[in-house]
Amino acid sequence: MKNLFLALALFCSLGILAQGGGERIKALKRAHITEALDLTSAEAEKFWPIYNAHEDKMESIRKQERRAFMEIRSNGIENLTDEQANEIIENGLKFKAQELEYTKQLIEKLRSVLPPKKIVRLHRAEEQFKRRILEIMKDRKKGRKGNR
Numbered sequence: 001m002k003n004l005f006l007a008l009a010l011f012c013s014l015g016i017l018a019q020g021g022g023e024r025i026k027a028l029k030r031a032h033i034t035e036a037l038d039l040t041s042a043e044a045e046k047f048w049p050i051y052n053a054h055e056d057k058m059e060s061i062r063k064q065e066r067r068a069f070m071e072i073r074s075n076g077i078e079n080l081t082d083e084q085a086n087e088i089i090e091n092g093l094k095f096k097a098q099e100l101e102y103t104k105q106l107i108e109k110l111r112s113v114l115p116p117k118k119i120v121r122l123h124r125a126e127e128q129f130k131r132r133i134l135e136i137m138k139d140r141k142k143g144r145k146g147n148r
Contacts, residue, residue: 029129036125037118046113054106058099065095 033051034044068091072080080088110119 025133032129032132033122033125036128037114037121039114039118043114043118047110050106050109050113054102057102061095061098061102065092068092 030048033039037043037047039047068088072088107119110122
């Protein structure tokens with residue numbers, strides 16, 4: 001039954017991706033993680049507010065990184081001075097350090113609401129979900145090229 005639900009959710013994601021439904025993708029991710037971690041209702045009630053706050057922080061960092069990268073692309077990497085390149089490198093390291101700090105905070109908070117094995121399984125569940133979404137997007141892109 002669990003596999004049927006997951007297969008149905010992933011199949012539905014094809015349409016969701018076509019519509020650019022960020023909220024729907026989040027709902028699919030929520031279903032996938034809940035399933036992969038086998039969260040009880042009590043665990044889910046405590047887990048999701050912590051996880052969602054973490055995801056908001058991570059998205060903020062990623063937006064900052066994207067803005068910085070777009071700035072670099074618009075100015076051209078070839079036109080950078082060594083000083084500017086070093087500043088970009090330092091900023092990149094700061095972003096990664098902040099992501100690591102947020103992840104440490106997440107784990108500390110989750111230790112009070114989930115058994116350690118479920119915390120370990122979380123990373124794998126996130127990676128599996130990313131891979132599936134990327135595969136779906138890749139397949140859809142192939143389909144569009146084949147229809148030309």
